[in-house]
Amino acid sequence: MIEKPLEIEEWIVEKDISALQTAMQEGIVSSEDLVQACLQRIRKYDRKINSVLEINPDAIEMARSLDEERQAKGSRGPLHGIPILLKDNIDTHDKMHTSAGSLALAESIAPEDSFVAAQLRAAGAVLLGKANMTEWANYMSSTMWSGYSSRGGLVLNPYGPGELFIGGSSSGSGASIAANLAVAAIGTETSGSIISPASQNFLVGIKPTIGLVSRSGIIPITHSQDSAGPMARTVADAAIILGALTGVDERDPATLSSVGRSYRDYSQFLDASFLQQARIGIPRFYYKDLDEARLAIVEEAIRTLKEKGATIVDPVQLPFCENTEWDWEVLRYEFKKNLNDYLAGLPEAVPVHSLADVIAFNERYAERALKYGQDILIRSEETSGTLTEQEYLDSKTKNIEISRSQGIDHVLQAHQLDALLFLGNEEGADLAARAGYPVITVPGGYAATGVISEDGRTSKGPQGITFVGTEYSEPTLIKIAYGFEQATKHRFPPKLD
Incomplete structure (x- = not known):
């Protein structure tokens, strides 16, 4: 019989969902133990990375129940008793707030989950x-620093706080799980914000x-591209969570397209x-x-995939x-319409009920709310909010045609491919985002050197290998990502002490 670990806070580091479920099933630990250990780690380490905005005051009671x-x-299944954080733009009808990092919604309690x-x-x-x-999912200011919100401050990368790029806008979701x-x-992602x-x-x-x-109950940018998704330390954990999130929702008509093409259990993939036939x-x-350092990571990933039997078609072109x-x-056009619809459904006590209200609120509290300005919000407010403008219609048509049938x-069809390979968030995530297609990224290597961009960001640090496929190809992408992960095991936890 395995005894209960003395230091659960250290024992949980890098444990996956399967291992935690086994431990709970055998009575080694409880869900309450796991929640207490996570809270202890948050108190101990999050002051260094600022990734958690608020704790659910009912979390311990939920775990006990x-x-x-x-x-x-x-x-109930693989997620029973598992502690999960949600990005601050995802509504929860409880004692937590949902603000998208903004001061305007800092006291907003969602009317429903x-x-x-x-x-x-x-x-x-x-x-x-x-x-x-990143405040308003990084759709507020053209100079906004990734990971910053006026409500929560700046999220830092646990692999190099203050040095390495954190990525956005799901920065707190990323940093917190990396730090266990x-x-x-x-x-959530519109274009690259998960990847x-x-x-x-x-x-x-x-x-x-x-x-x-x-997407119902998620503070929006665009219904054409927005989606929530899992962020985890392993492909297996991400697959388990993805299955729990799927389902048809009458409040989001787009989910009707998933009938017959979604699964409640993606761990079967x-x-x-599968790499032997990919x-x-x-x-x-x-x-x-x-x-040079990041290109070397890509080349090594290609070699690994070849060694595991995958057929690599190199190069392929997407000319359009x-x-x-x-x-x-x-x-720009969909943001105003979608945000106005969301804000209109909030209780009267919330100080903003339209994009115009948000802009006015920020101006009223400019010293705290406008560190980086709000030029994107202002440009979106200039639209009619009706989604009838020709510029909008032309842009949407172009995005779909070029990213899908001409992209x-x-x-994929020309070369009978299962997926395309990109590094991290380099172009691939945006291309897939405009198409509305799935993307998965998996640890690919660590760049010990890098270059400094014009805004002072360094390209060194952890790098992901990203696979892009056609619509509803999540099963295939999970197979490829899992095969690559098992062949490489690049992930290691950050040193926080």
């Missing part, structure tokens, strides 16, 4: 707290196909042997700006994407 339920009725939160509760997860994030402050977290911080923090991140996971394309055009000047008009789908 789930422990009692396990004893009386058995486990988001679909994502409700699914996690039903699966038996403990909603441990809210993770800090919870078992996993839920992030970027997952890559920069040696995590697995999945941005699902638009329609696989409901943890098949490392066909993966190498879009070298998108590697042209990589420095490569010669396209992308714009961001879909986001990802074109090259």
Whole structure:
């Protein structure tokens, strides 16, 4: 019989969901033990990285209740009693706030759970707290620093606080799980906001196909690209969580497209042997700006995939994407409409009920709220909010046609590929985001050197290898990512002491 560990706070480090479930099932630890250990680690380490915005005051009681339920009725499934953090733009109808990092919504209590939160509760997860994030999911200011919010301050990368890039906008979700402050977290992405911080923090991140996971109850940017998704330390954990999040939600019509194409259990696709039949394309055009250290990580990943039996098609071209000047008009137009709809549903006590109210609130409290300005909010407010403008319609059509039929789908079909390979958040996440297609990133290597960008960010540190596929190809992407992960095991935890 394995005895209960004396120092659970240290014992939980890097433990995956399967190991924790086994320990709870055998009575070695309880969900309450896990929650207490996470809270202890947050108190001990989060002052260095500022990743957790607030703790759920009911988390311990939730864990106790789930422990009692396990004893009386058995486990609900793999997430029973598992502590999970949620990004601060995901509604929870409890004692926690949902603010997207803004002062304007700092006291806002959601009138009901988001679909994502409700699914996690039903699966038996403990909603441990809210993770800090880039304010308004980095759709506020063109000079906003990734990981900063006026409500929560700046999130730092645990692998090099103050030195390494954190990634955004799910920065707190990434930093907290990298530092083992919870078992996993839920992030959200419009374009790169799961993939970027997952890559920069040696995590697995999945941005699902638009329609696989409901967006109801999530503070929005754009219904064309937004999605919630798991951020975890292993592909297996991310796959388990993804299954818990899926389902049709009448409040989000996009989920109707998932009927017959979604799964409640993605762990069935943890098949490392799939690499022996996988066909993966190498879009070298998108590697042209990589420095020597990061390019070496990509080349090593390609060698590993070849060694494991994958067929590598190198290079492949996406000519229309490569010669396209992308714009961001879909986001600018949809943000006003979507945010106004969300804010209109908040209680009267909340001080803002429209984008115009948010801008006015920020101006009123400019010293605290406008460290980086709000030019993006102002530009979005200039639109009609009706989504009838020709500029918007043309931009949306262009995004879909070029990223899908003249982009990802074109090259996958032309070469009979299962996926494309990119480094971290370099172009691939944005290309997939415009298409509404899935992306998965997995730890790929550590760049010991890097270059400094114009805004002072360094490219060194953890790097993810990212796989992009067509719509609802999550099963295939999970197989490829799992095979690569098992062959490499690049992840290691940060040193926090």
